[in-house]
Amino acid sequence: MGTIRLVQGDITKVKADAIVNAANTSLLGGGGVDGAIHKAAGPELLEYCKKCGGARPGEAKISPGFRLPAKYVIHAVGPVWYGGNRREDEILKNAYLSSLKLARAKQLKSIAFPSISTGAYHFPKERAARIAIETIKSFINNNTYPDEIIFVLFDDESYQIYRSFLEK
């Protein structure tokens, strides 16, 4: 049985074993949380990611954290929202599951997640929060690692949505 914490702020400041990046399929950086993570980690992160060969939606790859306080970055690719009939729910769930499985394989205790796909990729925030929370709860109930989950929400609306779901 793990613990789930909720934090409002910038995931690049979080000192967890791993922070998760909401990446795109190239894994070569972008805007939003991806841009912030690459900026804070330094240029070594991009050099590393160039050798990763990209990732498909729903997949994730792991890198060192370089100049970040976190030891690792798990680069997860969420779905672009096209209205809900293009397996967006399943792909979002897989992005969380792929990240959790990488953390489990490295026996990482703590992992911090942003709200994948709800910025530039326009996945509806409440629907995404429900998928994130359900997927993570079920995983930590059945696995030893990771056992400390930190949801890091940047904007107030996302933070309030997570808070109301987690209080239930």
Ligand code: AR6
């Ligand atoms: N810490 C935590 N959360 C953040 C931060 C931060 N520093 N900055 C933004 N967010 P987005 P996506 C929140 O757009 O929708 C990139 O260009 C943000 O408020 O970062 O998965 C990639 O390269 C929102 O709630 O990711 C891809 O091309 C959440 O992070 C594309 O955007 C996700 O927003 C991925 O889009």
